[in-house]
Amino acid sequence: MPDFKNILWSALIAGTALGSLALAPAALAQSSAPVQPAPSTRPEGVEAELARGAYLATAADCVACHTMPGGKPFAGGLKIATPMGNVVSTNITPDPVHGIGSYTEAEFENAVRHGVRKDGAHLYPVMPYVSYAGMTDQDVKALYEWFMHSVKPVPQDTEKTRLAFPASMRSAMVAWNFMARKEQPETGDSSTYDTVRRGQYLANALGHCGTCHTPRNALMSEKHDQYLAGASLGSWYAPNITSSKTGGIGNWSGDDLVTYLRTGRIKSRAQAAGPMAEVVEHSTSHLTDADLHALATFIKQVAPIEDKLDHTPRDAVGKAADVPDIRTRGPQRIDDLTEMDGPRLYDANCAACHGQDGAGVQDHYVPSLFANSTVGAGRPDNLVMTILKGVDRTASGAHAFMPGFDGQSDVQRLSDTEIARLVNYVTATFGTGDHHVTPEQVNTLRKAAH
Template identity: 40%
Template sequence: MNKLNFKSLLLANAVLLASGFAVQAHAEDETQLIKQGEYLSRLGDCMACHSVAGKPDYAGGLAIESNLGTIFSTNITPDKQHGIGNYTEQQFSDAVRKGILPDGSRLYPAMPYPDYARISDADMHALYVYFMKGVKPGAEQPPETKLSFPFSQRWGMRFWNWAFTSDKPFQPIDGASEEVNRGAYIVEGLGHCGSCHTPRGFGMNEKALDSRDDQFLAGGSLNNWDVPSLRGLPRWSEQEIVDYLQTGRNDKAAVGGEMKSVIEHSSSHMTDADLKAIAAYLKFIGGNPPLQAYNVQAQQATEARLTTAKNLTEGERLYLDNCGACHFVTGKGAAGIFPELDQATLVNAKDPTGLIHTILVGAQQPSTEKAPSKLAMPGFGNRLSDDEVAKLATFVRQGWSNKAPAVSKEQVAEVRKSFEH
């Protein structure tokens, strides 16, 4: 072999070797992007809305009840016929950030694109790679959303978007720590916490999209359940916020309602660092005083009446017969197991729907990695009449330090009717 041929062979081998390294590096980069995108999809809680039990993940079909009617989530698997397999990255970004589909039609803001607008370009790229290459295609056609006129006219969302959304990227909070700003990025963007915890305006829009407005995270209403304010969470420590988001329970409360799905599919999968960042951010923004002053005398008076068990009202008797074994005469429950009733947000909510619903049908905490046990509260709807539930709920709302309005049997009947039909 002459020198020229030998050098050519060496050069060819070097090129092949370099190409091999490049292919391997590309594959490693893609694997990392898929892993990152999967985690970001958990931050965005995409699984909860776009998945239905018994169907492929992300194949859509979840019925989302709204004031406009029932909206069905779409198939966001890479299936080319029923999903998003033909989307370019720009089209994917426009759908997620702007609510605009490739054909120009508009999504309803049940898809929280007003919040997702803050997702960074890098995170959007990782999400696109994950959904295109890390999710299995699902050949499922979800039911079509059919709202009544005029809400059926999706073109009108163009004007809604103009009035109520913003295309500004995430803006870090001046003077805040890196941890607080990480929490802000999650809560204001992918976490879309404001879509439930911020009050809605006349156009059913979030009244604020970030913490620069005091209305942001100041509480709202979802399907007649009062949604609590998250500003400062004065009764909870940062660690209690982390515990709640990670396990669905802490020393004061246990998850209920729509938040159960959020913890099950999203926050329980977050890293400790991100959960601590969220807690730090919620404490940083502050803004709300405690629910009410803790009244030692009132608490002790209720505890004494329940302990002596003499001359009880019907509400007090119903409490001892049905609730006392877990929540005790103190109303304090058991830390990390049974939630407190004294000063609880659900108990003191202006609208008692959430409490009534919980008494009637019960509740179950989700199973998470750090709290796998599924602790459950039974429902009492089959053994208690509407009048009995009303008296029980009224006692709970007015016992110990609680000072919420009474509940009527008509309110109970309305809640019972809502899930029996």
């Protein structure tokens, strides 16, 4: 029997969901505004349907996976690293040769809802068709019309996905699809749903929050009895976002959650980085206030599930540290930079922005390191990844930036040993305590992100 767990591991680390309230691909080098259809003289009803399609594409965050850094919208080519090789996103512009321009509406629906291409080949569930299966017929039609008539065709082919055996056998998806639980198609006009039903539709069918935030079983299907209880994405960790007041976000108000989804940050609570920063930038920050409140209302009423490691609210940990400035001790010779301890690493790389006491800056552009859901988490994964990858998020007109220390930017590269020491110092000083992170753990996360 094929190893379905290896075949579908790519689905967990692809970052295609409402990532991490932390899935996903590198930040896109493009405008954060959703692509808008060009002005036309089409009848009003047609224009309304195209506008609906554009909004649905934004809510479903299609652009995140189908646009490579610096590339044209929806032209594909984004490489999503998995242990079995790179899954390369396809061109979904209406170009008839390289994209989906020759798809009929029925063929489009089959791909979106069932994960089957025009040629009959099965898609990998990196494409969250298991969630999109819940879309209404009306919304699938509007999405199809928008892609076919408003998205600019790009005559550009993409590199083929070549995964190691057994993941290379797309036919194995037939068996997995038979066993996987899919969302049931909703009915009626989704824009007229009541608040909770609309929020559920946004979370499950369009935003596919569970793709990242729900843990998986041995066959890599979502554990529906642990809905939104948190899951590893290989490098980042999508945390528990149930209504648990300790392990989840039960101590957040609905307005807190709306603010987070609109801006990517809540003062003295959380800041979006990694996959979730991309979701905020390209998707949730463009939703209407009504839809943001509907989404928040639904998520807030999800049954609480206690977390195995987070027994205290992640954003209620720590305080400003009374740390003496180590520079007052006088110069000290360090022959090998890898021997720098945590305090010196923090002073050299973090203190200039976050302060020696970890309080950040007054306007919170640079957040504090205490009362911070990343530093206060029982798992160090997202703190390691934030140090490695930094933050580069634009939402609601505000830009948040922190350089990464993985050597991919202009700042100095920190080694696995240095990052482990820095993480342990930061969590011991401002968070829940020394996590005893090892260089090997950092290296594993570093590799998983490439």
